[in-house]
Amino acid sequence: MSDIRHIVFDIGKVLIHYDPEIPYARLIPDAQQRQRFFDTVCTPAWNVEQDRGRSWEEAEALLIDDHPHEEDNIRAFRRHWHEMVPHAYDETVTLMLELIERGHDVTMLTNFAADTFVEARRRFPFLDRPRGVTVSGEVGMIKPERRIYELHAETFGLDPAGAIFIDDSEPNVEGAREAGWRAIHFTAPAMLEDALARHGIVV
Incomplete structure (x- = not known):
């Protein structure tokens, strides 16, 4: 039985590809x-x-x-x-949607310009499936600043000790840990299910 009650996803390079x-x-x-x-x-x-x-x-x-x-x-x-942003990472998206279907509390925390996030939301409807999202460009702060993790927790009623964050950036992962969260450094869709299982979250 996991004591993780909140799963928080980054978006770029975790759920959708990004390459300028x-x-x-x-x-x-x-x-x-x-x-x-x-x-x-x-x-x-x-x-x-x-x-x-x-x-x-x-x-x-x-x-x-x-x-x-x-x-x-x-x-x-x-x-x-x-x-x-040519495509989504289908394996990660499927995993996220399965977590939601199984009743897990899933939100998103992303460094994203406000207007491009609106565009991304139109193109990738699965971004509307989690309970909510904190978008850096809308709140005027960015990861790995501690305050954005605290704001996300306050906004969505997360207990940091019961939250786990998934991000492709090591500094952002460390920022989450410094804010009292657990965190997974995302490197590929295939590793995420095993990483969650190590925290007691089985899909």
């Missing part, structure tokens, strides 16, 4: 130029601020001021975002 390389392989065919663009222009640090709530208009304007010659490629990040 997909459209840019076409837009910037040269691999070295493409890598330079991601290292110096549309960097992960720039993109995460949209997850924190910054608007795309402001984000684009900041980069275009510094890199006017890259304007088209900068604007392409949002314009082609739909290509970056």
